[in-house]
Amino acid sequence: MPPETYSSNNTAQSVLGRIAPQDFIGREETLNALVSLSTRDETAHGILLLAAPSSGASELLRQAYDRLFHSFENGVAPVYFDWSAADGNSEMAARRFLYTFLLQTTAYLQRKPALVYAQPTLGELVEMIPVSDDQWVGALIEKYERARRESDEDALVRLCLSAPIEAAAKGRRTVVLFDNAHLIEELPGKLALSRELLQILSRSETGFVLSGLRRRLRDAISYEEAHIVNLSTLLLVNLNESEARSLTVRLSAQLSVELNDAARELLVHQFSGNPLFITSVMQAAQRSSRMLTSFLSCQKTYVDELMGGRIKHYYDSQLARVAPSHAMRRTLVRLLYESAMGAEGKASIDSWQKRLDLSPDALQNLIRALHGLEIVSHVGESIKVSDELVWRDYLRAQYRIGVAGEARARVVVEALLDALKRAPQTLDRHYRRKSALALRPLLDRFDWQRVPASLLHYGKFTQAYRGRQAGEIASGLAGETELVRLPQIVYTASAASYYPSPDFICEEEQCVVAHGFDGDFYTDSSEVVWLAVEMDGQKEAGRGAVEWWHERLVNLARRSGFGRVRLWLIATGGFTPDAMKFLSEKDIYASNRHQIELLTSHLEGEAASVVLTETASDEFEIVIPMGGDSELIAANAAEMIARRINFQPEAINQIKTALIEACINAEEHSFSPDRKIYQRFRLESDKLVITVSSRGVRLPASLPKDVRGSQDREDNASNNGLRGRRGWGLKLIRSLMDEVEFERVDEGTRLRMTKFLRPPE
Amino acid sequence: MEITESGVKGEVICSRVEGSVAIIYAQGYLNKISGEQTERECRNRLEDGYRALVLNFSDTQIVNSIGVSILLGVIDAVEETNSRLCFCNVNNHTAQLFDMLGLTRHVYLAPTEEAALAWSSKDQTAGVAAAAAATAN
Numbered sequence: 077m078p079p080e081t082y083s084s085n086n087t088a089q090s091v092l093g094r095i096a097p098q099d100f101i102g103r104e105e106t107l108n109a110l111v112s113l114s115t116r117d118e119t120a121h122g123i124l125l126l127a128a129p130s131s132g133a134s135e136l137l138r139q140a141y142d143r144l145f146h147s148f149e150n151g152v153a154p155v156y157f158d159w160s161a162a163d164g165n166s167e168m169a170a171r172r173f174l175y176t177f178l179l180q181t182t183a184y185l186q187r188k189p190a191l192v193y194a195q196p197t198l199g200e201l202v203e204m205i206p207v208s209d210d211q212w213v214g215a216l217i218e219k220y221e222r223a224r225r226e227s228d229e230d231a232l233v234r235l236c237l238s239a240p241i242e243a244a245a246k247g248r249r250t251v252v253l254f255d256n257a258h259l260i261e262e263l264p265g266k267l268a269l270s271r272e273l274l275q276i277l278s279r280s281e282t283g284f285v286l287s288g289l290r291r292r293l294r295d296a297i298s299y300e301e302a303h304i305v306n307l308s309t310l311l312l313v314n315l316n317e318s319e320a321r322s323l324t325v326r327l328s329a330q331l332s333v334e335l336n337d338a339a340r341e342l343l344v345h346q347f348s349g350n351p352l353f354i355t356s357v358m359q360a361a362q363r364s365s366r367m368l369t370s371f372l373s374c375q376k377t378y379v380d381e382l383m384g385g386r387i388k389h390y391y392d393s394q395l396a397r398v399a400p401s402h403a404m405r406r407t408l409v410r411l412l413y414e415s416a417m418g419a420e421g422k423a424s425i426d427s428w429q430k431r432l433d434l435s436p437d438a439l440q441n442l443i444r445a446l447h448g449l450e451i452v453s454h455v456g457e458s459i460k461v462s463d464e465l466v467w468r469d470y471l472r473a474q475y476r477i478g479v480a481g482e483a484r485a486r487v488v489v490e491a492l493l494d495a496l497k498r499a500p501q502t503l504d505r506h507y508r509r510k511s512a513l514a515l516r517p518l519l520d521r522f523d524w525q526r527v528p529a530s531l532l533h534y535g536k537f538t539q540a541y542r543g544r545q546a547g548e549i550a551s552g553l554a555g556e557t558e559l560v561r562l563p564q565i566v567y568t569a570s571a572a573s574y575y576p577s578p579d580f581i582c583e584e585e586q587c588v589v590a591h592g593f594d595g596d597f598y599t600d601s602s603e604v605v606w607l608a609v610e611m612d613g614q615k616e617a618g619r620g621a622v623e624w625w626h627e628r629l630v631n632l633a634r635r636s637g638f639g640r641v642r643l644w645l646i647a648t649g650g651f652t653p654d655a656m657k658f659l660s661e662k663d664i665y666a667s668n669r670h671q672i673e674l675l676t677s678h679l680e681g682e683a684a685s686v687v688l689t690e691t692a693s694d695e696f697e698i699v700i701p702m703g704g705d706s707e708l709i710a711a712n713a714a715e716m717i718a719r720r721i722n723f724q725p726e727a728i729n730q731i732k733t734a735l736i737e738a739c740i741n742a743e744e745h746s747f748s749p750d751r752k753i754y755q756r757f758r759l760e761s762d763k764l765v766i767t768v769s770s771r772g773v774r775l776p777a778s779l780p781k782d783v784r785g786s787q788d789r790e791d792n793a794s795n796n797g798l799r800g801r802r803g804w805g806l807k808l809i810r811s812l813m814d815e816v817e818f819e820r821v822d823e824g825t826r827l828r829m830t831k832f833l834r835p836p837e
Numbered sequence: 838m839e840i841t842e843s844g845v846k847g848e849v850i851c852s853r854v855e856g857s858v859a860i861i862y863a864q865g866y867l868n869k870i871s872g873e874q875t876e877r878e879c880r881n882r883l884e885d886g887y888r889a890l891v892l893n894f895s896d897t898q899i900v901n902s903i904g905v906s907i908l909l910g911v912i913d914a915v916e917e918t919n920s921r922l923c924f925c926n927v928n929n930h931t932a933q934l935f936d937m938l939g940l941t942r943h944v945y946l947a948p949t950e951e952a953a954l955a956w957s958s959k960d961q962t963a964g965v966a967a968a969a970a971a972t973a974n
Contacts, residue, residue: 542873542877543870543872543873543874543875543876543877544874545870545874705866705868707901708866708899711899726929726930729930730930732899733899733901733930733934736899736901737901737902740901740902740903804902804905804906804938805902807938808902808934808937808938811937
């Protein structure tokens, strides 16, 4: 029967698609590539679609089918065929293919979408074929009946699979979309089915797609086979961030599930853009009439799905495929969990052999199946359990309930507590990544350019340019005679990929290894490795933090066997004099964020904007970019608003100063992805309420103590009276305003401050 | 009298000298950038040998906490060189701010530039501590 599609309107025309075309998010490029198979005349007409598990390959193929089906004018009939182990053997699968081919071609030619769900007999089907195509169909059926009578299995399989060639020979072009093609190898039969299929397809002009699990399909189709057919390869992985966000928003509208920004971001990043998991949680929220407007509601829905919903069902069915019996599954869950808990989540094949009562071949098949599903990675003699977050949550819950026999309620509540604790960390990691300086792209642009030396020497830079305006700095840099020649960088990677230590995993995107050459020739002696790190914290980095990073980078270089290295430390607020002394002693390059921006603008540049919105007669919203004195714009707006209810000049000045401090605080103390400050002004008869918020999270307390060193010292200094340098903002705000409140929100902290109107004294 | 300018058009830090006193004119919004410009000008004058500085705030309407923290750097520099520092023409709101953050314990706020000059040349041997005591009284 036709699929039940959910759509935001009723204009969608789905044939096989389970999602209305206008609601199918992302994948446009891949979809276009599949659909364009119908317009090709050349012989290179095959696509190998290597899909990650649950990345939505089947729906993509069905969407491609629907688009092709509705392109009546080119006369190219689409055929979607889903390989299934349920066919039992290659002959049955081939016969089902022939039937599907004829049925769907007829549905296309008759312009009858509903026909693809009908189940006519072969005889009835032949009668439905239009006159234009009855000749080749008749001939094909005749050959089929003959092969069947002669019980020639090989001939029968070849004949069925050759249906597209027979059709093409008589002028009926088709595009065949093979789904779950990795299952071909599971079908027993005398013929090597995948090889046979490829050979047949290579002889025809039929456009075709072989789609399946990427690891299994790579195994099933050898390089030589792919080369013979001239297959082009496409990869299908999770949705990218923006597509995942669009999907979440679209589902929220379709399903009428209220969703706020923080919950949306959590879904996008917690599930790494996996469409199945995002859709499952959104649909579950609809079923339980739950609004997704907080981390709590989000994670409750997720844990419900994990413990008894579609996410659990998905993993249950994956495990059931590789371990059909309950007892075997239980043993497998235990083994997977214990392996996951082992060093680096790994176990040896020997240890699995000892624990599982399986023949070597059966064990090999089991591991191969798990590897294909990406539940484990099988490399050499070891098995590494996937550390994908949702899978690990599922595995832990299954082990605790099904193997360790723990009370379900306890497991549920602990899963929820863990998920909640993880939520801010998930976004924290994302925002850090977003607000990071993008060191890798910057290093990738190094190509033997000469740049002013002060950009890589913080001491020189502050000495020359502290207190200077942008124009002065630009002309100063242009006139500098001391230049540093950058290397030509040929490869960059995260430090964590060289040395997976906790020191580098937590700074994955911020510590970069860049290989290159700093001489004129590609020789051993000119080979150099730059180790660049963006240090944490918004203020000056102290000596402790600098020494900490120096030690780790030197250690990384030693362990990785790097020859000549150049260390480069970057601290947003620069370095303390003590730290600079150490940097100079060790000949380490050092820059603050401003220097990096200047270095980057040697190659590029950007601008910002201010948006002022009046929402109601007594309520105003302002969004300002961080930096560039934009807090003054907010302060001036506050002044105009405060004048509306006749605040006295002194009170207006106090409001302005408090607002400026709140903006500075928002800028200094959060990792903001959009670098904007949101302000809301609400006028009441006797007061003005100002709310200042920024997206992003507060600086975490979980950093190593010595890395936080400089920041801690700053914070302490502010408590030591006049000789402190910073940290007065909040003290000032509290003194200048009548009520100051911090509201804890999922994405960080929102500051709300109130000033009451007093009659003039 | 010598008048110098530093900075770029629109945000010029002016200073002049009168006898042994250097007068620096803070400009506009005293934040990180203009604060550092002011600090730089003060340090330059100290390096030139002037031992009394007057910081004139007549063109400064708003000061933020970063600007205040930079002024502390100026106070430090003045103390390190046994010099004297006086602020003048500070508007009421900014004066309240300085008071709130304790700056007035370390620096004398004169109502006008003339008063500041008079205070600065009155007792060249007295340090900032004496000024603070005078302010407190």
